[in-house]
Amino acid sequence: MSAEERRESVVRAAITEFARGGYNATSTEVIARRVGVSQPYLFRLFPNKQAIFLAAAERCLEETRRVFAAASEGLEGEEALSAMAEAYQRLIVEDGEKLMMQMQTYAAVAAAEAAGDRAFGEPLRAAWGRMWGDVHIALGADENETTSFLAYGMLINTLASLGFPADHRVWSGFHISSGPAE
Template identity: 70%
Template sequence: MVRMSADERRESVIRAAMHEFARGGYYGTSTEAIAKRVGVSQPYLFRLFPNKQAIFLAASERCLKDTREVFAHAAEGLHGEEALHAMAAAYTRLIAEDPDKLQMQLQVYVTVAAAEAAGDHAFGEVVRAGWMELWDTAHLPLGGDEKETTTFMAYGMLINTLAAMGFPPGHRVWEGLYPSARAKGHPEK
């Protein structure tokens, strides 16, 4: 049996945490569930991360980083309308193929709102910084146009909401997002 390094084990914890937090949220997920998914003890988990919030932040940062990488890869060498369509198609594939990414994003937003309401602004600052990196990743290929970037990100949030509510491909609610879907009967992929 090959033993994992601390970095490899940490990576395993982040992946497991994304899955668990995506399903149960910050408050509904126990560190015990994360440790069990990874196959480590809770004390070992806390040798890798100081507390549950640190685990959630690492999972949150990874989720945003993965989305940034999807945007960056899709838009590589493209600009304007071509970049917009490539990033939108890549994001649509990401949330269809890895529903945990979508659920984790939504859990991040809910957790930040709850932390802010409770007066914990540090947590939100970290997540907002990651989200701004996501914004910038989309902003540059869209020609640095504030309106285009705002529209792109707004459509993305609408897609998140509709997908989270379970609207299936082909439902009429997608027609405004994917005009050619009307003819095909489903969102473009």
């Protein structure tokens, strides 16, 4: 495997491990073991644990952005909104790990900020901003629609992260076919 292929393997493994344990509880040793490399080799690919986490978190946000962009391509207004909502529903049902990684990302940035490290969250705010921008354009540059769509998505993230089953009453106000967790 080339170094780039190994880096890719590390990012995928890091998404899995950080999604499970968060930033502080996940060791680089467990990531290295999952990839099948030594810790020293891991640190030749990435300078430190923070760089690994940021690469995994940015990948997750970028993949979500791409899901929205692909779903809304060529659509406008309600059609774009519905297509992005359905695509996101599929994403969290089919790849719940990415949802949990997103939630761990928000927690890690909040913890870093509380500790006085604003720089930690800068690349993640930039990635989230790109996603916001794409959604905003897909929804006709309507700030209210963009805010509502993303707020709705964050509520879905919260309820799904808390493990509410699809038939629970908390999902009753959603305008989706069967809830995000079937």
